[in-house]
Amino acid sequence: MSLVKPVAPVAAGELGRVHFIGIGGAGMSGIARILLKRGVKVSGSDARGSAMVNELRELGALVHVGHAASHIKNVDTVVVSTAIRDSNPELGEALRQGLRVIPRAAALAAVMVGRSGIAIAGTHGKTTTSSMLTVALQKCGRDPSYCVGGQLVTTGLGADEGAGEVFVAEADESDGSFLMLAPEIAVVTNVEADHLDNYGDPQAVYDGFARFAERVGSTLVLCADDPGSAVLAAPARARGLRVRTYGESEGADLRVSGIEPDGFGVAFHVEGKGEVRLSVPGRHNALNATAALAVAEELGVPFDEFRDGLAAFTGAKRRFEAKGEAAGVAVFDSYAHHPTELAADLRAARDVVASFSGPSGRVIAVFQPHLYSRTRFFADEFGAALALADEAVVLDVYGAREDPEPGVSGALVAGKVPLPAERVAYAPERGAVPALVAGRARPGDIVLTMGAGDVTELGPLIVAALAAR
Known part of the structure; x- marks a missing residue:
């Protein structure tokens, strides 16, 4: 590619x-x-x-x-x-x-021409942020067109034509194709090394995002907490772009504070604006929502109106999606396939299990590495992220477009998880995973399946195995 x-x-x-x-x-x-x-x-x-x-x-x-x-x-x-x-x-x-x-x-890019194009880019969070923005704008009566990387829970669709002037698009950096877009407003949630099979080295990834920022027409929204995103501010201002920043950092234009778990969701404060409550969990989602708020401000949507719109967002498919519950164990599914994404979702899972089960509740991570190259590049980081769970089950690599590499398998990741050996399992036989997980889980636990491959099919099977035990 x-x-x-x-x-x-x-x-x-x-x-x-x-x-x-x-x-x-x-x-x-x-x-x-x-x-x-x-x-x-x-x-x-x-x-x-x-x-x-x-x-x-x-x-x-x-x-x-x-x-x-x-x-x-x-x-x-x-x-x-x-x-x-x-x-x-x-x-x-x-x-x-x-x-x-x-x-x-x-x-x-062609279907965006003639609309007020908004592109959401970033190594992580772009599907959720673009979905949040779309749903909230719909609730505010703006009826945007949209094309995002996941299905909205509210519509069951990942793209549709709206009657409004706004077009919300997820901008994919994986193969550099976001360089074909020329949005009026763009968000860059974060910039980290990923897709190194295409880019070659981290610097090329950063250079790609810098080139993307050069294609923005009027406003660039950046996360002040993320060094890779924040560094885009100075050259953007030098070009005459309006730059809006968000995050917990001092000096952010939309500064977030007081992030707290709120049942299955999260509550936080935007200084000078007010309180926001979401129906999806995690600090990362508080930041994603604030990025969407920054865009809404540029579109002239009042804060109170957009905040109510955000409250209506109940998630996107495969973004901490509930798959069912049995035997007192709740099962969720996530598209997370980069170490930073695993860590964010596992922290969110810990917040949720603490809200509902207290200190007795545990988080069981079921992770399927995606791509041999990514597994080789980030094996250590995957292991560290999985240590945020109480138990980890690691499947074999979902190769997708890649051929197997000698010595690169799920065992490589499992061996890097710094948990006691009895709390880490390498499960090369995918069919054995539901019974394995059901045997480890106990009432009050959360099971979170993670990965960009067919691990998503395991959630209902795990629920069935829990119900049958």
Whole structure:
């Protein structure tokens, strides 16, 4: 996967008839949905059928299951997902016909043209922050269009066309594709080393975010607590951008204080503004919400109105998502796949279990490392983060697009967890995990499954194993 170079956005109206290769994916289907609602002719293909494919058909898309060159017919623009290989017959036919071929990020940029674009970027927190902003704006009657990296609990969708002028988009840095966006307002929640299989070294990651900041039109919102984000302020101001900072640090424009667990949620104070209560837990979510508040201020939304909108946010799929409860044990699922994300979610889990179970409640982490390269880069950090749990169960690596590496497995991470050996388990057989976890959990505990792979499927199975014991 090569890092994407910046390009000038093409308006959606200039795309003509659009064909999506890999239309069933979360990001691709969202853009297809928006185009369909704008009356654009859409076709596409995917390797398999799905509920999402059926939904797009109901909206008017012509969707094929399987890939074939014959599907590229009466098409002007072809959108390609990152999962599509150069050998794909539809891609080959599109190139043979000389059609416009663009990546997903360019299609996202196209549907943002003509709207007040807001892009949420950062190594962590961008899905939750963009989802919070979207839901709160909806509750405030602003009806934004949106395209985020997870499904909103309130709508069940990750993207939709709204009647308002605002377009909220999650900006993906993983392959540099956020450099195709040119938002009016952008948030950078934090900047840390990640996706080093693409970037090569941490400095290249920081340079990528600096280049992203250069594409912002009017306002840049930055976390004052995060060095990687805060360092973007000076060059942005030098360019004439309005810079707004948030966080617990002194001097932040929106300064957060008094962060406290509040049942399953969190309460905090924004100095000079007032008290905010969220229905999702964790200090990190207090900061995410304050980033959304900073954007709302730029849009002219009154604090009290937006605060009430934030209270309506109940989460996004796979972001500390409740999967069920049995035998007095609550099971949650998280997309966390970087050490910082694991640590934030495990601290939040500890706050929640303390609120409901007191000192007797424990946190059991079930972690599936994602990518061999990330596991190799961050094995020590993963181990340290998992020590925030009372017990840790580590699955084998979910390789995704990568081939296995000698010596890199879940055992590497399990061996780095500084807990007593009896409280750490390496579970290479995924099917054995539900019974293993059920055997370790006791009433009052929280089980948190974590990872960007198929570990998400284990939550209901763990609940069933708990109920059957």
